[in-house]
Amino acid sequence: MSTPTLLLVDGSSYLYRAYHAMPDLRAPDGFPTGAIHGFVAMMKKLREQFPAEHAACVFDAKGPTFRDDWYPEYKAQRAPMPDALREQIAPIHEVVKLLGWPVLEVPGIEADDAIGTLSRVAAESGHSVIISTGDKDLAQLVNPQVTLINTMSNERLDVAGVQEKFGVPPERIIDYLTLMGDTVDNVPGVEKVGPKTAAKWIAEHGSLDGVIAAAAGIKGVAGENLRKALDWLPTGRRLVTVVLDCDLTGHVEQWPALEALALREVDQPGLLDFYKRYGFKSWSKELEAALGVAAAPAAAPGPAAGSNGDLFADEVPVSAPVASPDKMAHHYDTVLTWPQFDTWLARLQGAELVALDTETDSLDGMRARIVGLSFSVAIGEACYIPLRHSGPDAPEQLPLDEVLARLKPWFEDASAAKLGQNIKYDTHVLANHGVKVRGYRHDTMLQSYVVEAHRTHGLAALAERHLGRKGLDYEDLCGKGAHQIPFAQVDVARAAEYSCEDSDMCLHVHQTLLPELEAEAGLKFVYEQIEMPTSAVLARIERTGVLIDPARLNQQSQQLGQRLVALEQEAYEIAGQPFNLGSPKQIGEILFVKLGLPVGKKTATGAPSTDEEVLEKLAADYPLPAKLLEHRGLAKLKSTYTDKLPLMINPDTGRVHTNYAQAVAVTGRLSSNDPNLQNIPIRTAEGRRVREAFVAPAGHRIVSADYSQIELRIMAHISEDPGLLRAFEQGIDVHRATASEVFGTPVSDVTTEQRRYAKTINFGLIYGMGAFGLASSLGIEQKAAKEYIELYFARFAGVKRYMDETRASAIDKGYVETLFGRRIYLPEIKGGNGPRRAGAERQAINAPMQGTAADLIKLAMLAVQTELDAKPELRSRMVMQVHDELVLEVPDAELDWAKAAIPRLMAGVAQLKVPLLAEVGVGANWDEAH
Structure with missing residues (x-):
């Protein structure tokens, strides 16, 4: 994996810029939305252009800061925030969180100081840091690990860029700002000294201290003004200096670790509701397509419902349009009679490929019910069958149950070729009505994902990007805000146009993307042999769900609550008094x-x-800090997991039904949400206990099958390094084998400490770790870490050769590939600046291994499901896929089969130069199965 990236957004800077850059957009009720629109557009663009593992959008908190104590006139002349902007702050905070960004607002300090502190901590922990801002003050933070970007001017400032723009290097920006002062913040500088003079003086005298020392000899009015300001300059320098050691405890969980700032998945249902409330119809339409639902239920009334119209395109097409007009010539039928139905059923039965779309009353695929169906058999030819429209002018419609009964043979005919956009959703919807769809050949969302994984994959975006077509917006049909109606109440003629258009565009996009897939054997294999069949298996896993024991979770919550109370009392006794364990001030x-x-x-x-x-350092010698740390960890575990998971149980099934997002991670990894099964904590005993609540029903056991050291095995295969190959072929502990080579000692004599070092080196190198990171991980000097890495490469020359060759190939092509042909594009490897380019080069080394591991676990799912289908007497079912692990629910009578067959099936999905090994565990619950 590449060097991790922390992406920081100076939210306070962009609030004003978004407000002033956009027109005065208003909802029909007069609520301002311009700043919201500008802010959302910027955040979406940032996430697409700068992939990052960690991120935060940082805003100034209300109230004074420490600078007001230093200088009461600080920012005293700043005009009050316009009312129209103030009204939009809360919605902006809301939508930023829905977009997956952690939001940070720390009372008592400015956003700049929080950003500075985060960037320092991240850089010291081996992160690359990107700061999105329009504030020149933050140029002082730039170094080889930290870069500034300005999305509104497309400006990037690395170390050389700061020198070019300001005439001074980053380490002299504080001196530069001190001499000029800051009129916006009411910080005086040297009177009549501007950028040119400040840069000139620093160039001549080396620094602010040098300028001060030479003040007596500087001539002219500028020299006189400098001498007048000498007493002020130390205070001015203090005011413009971004503080790098703020205490963010209580604002960033587990500070100074950055796990709490993980960039999350977009809350698509919540975001769709937000877009509808504030009238962003283009984005609403794109998100509906991404979710696979052309008609969503009416959004809850919001405080500012309305529409901004189509003033701004959400995405600019990048390929030549196949169809220039938005509205192509077409023939769409509304099916209201049985003769019409029979005509179209015959067309469906005779068509080579049919695109279909469901209109529903919910975004939740497990609970959505059909309102209407559309089908397209050729570009420009489609029909809509309204089934549950109930508007005041709704015509008489064909009965839903009878229509589905007549369509069921075609739906369930595997030889009848079908196409859709996010077919997993439609599969669930039809299953809710007792229809098991077979014969899906294509999914335009997955086609886009395989061809261009780094882009967005909603149907509206695909049609605009590849066809130049733009369809009807949802609000055009259903209205807006408090007056919005359910899709079932939409005029049938308009609903028909809308739904037919979606099926039509789906077919059109398919005909555009399919040739790109078929032109590349690797892409074709990944699409046809991995992604499409995986979609069908995931639908089955989601529908099955996993059984949850809420009583056990409630018991854990009670126990955690009791332990938290006990910890408080123990902390009080040690302290000799009660205090607020959540207050940094009182703790201090x-x-x-x-x-x-x-x-x-x-x-x-x-x-x-x-x-x-x-606290961690103090906890080694003192009891109270240890109690405080334990209290923090358990409080988070309780609120995030044991309290929340029971609320996510489907009352109809008693199970949790996660959604596996298939078209998200560029490496091919699946992403689960609602709940996110991949983030259940397992580092502590209390965290691991959460998995105890994932249980097997009576007469069954949970079986967990996990690939062993999969990425190291892939590295051995790809690099063909003799040492790694020999270790895996002979079944030697690979970390002991590495230690033996690096430390020059027989395998039998390798110490536990040497093995630990070797394990860190093995995993560190394939994740792009350098000498600095290795030294930090092992607690040794950087020089010693560098020597270990050199020893490793000397002994494992094949690994070094693989890294060098892969890096060169990625620079040449702009992408890397998995063993099966999946392409992982690396935009920064050619166009990025130094740190981002270096990060992309490290990602190029790890991505083929991570992507190949993702391909293998998908192939393993397919192999296991194929075996289950081939033996209908088996009742075992897959219930989860997490990381490199498959989790099954197995009847007791089938345990012997599972323990023998599943590792064999997983090991047999590919023939590598080293054996694939899957290990199996069995238990009454998920935790016991490990």
């Missing part, structure tokens, strides 16, 4: 004033820090 007073513990570091205000790093 107890630890450093009352108990006199050593101060590790200080916050921006000069107070002793109580962040995670400080």
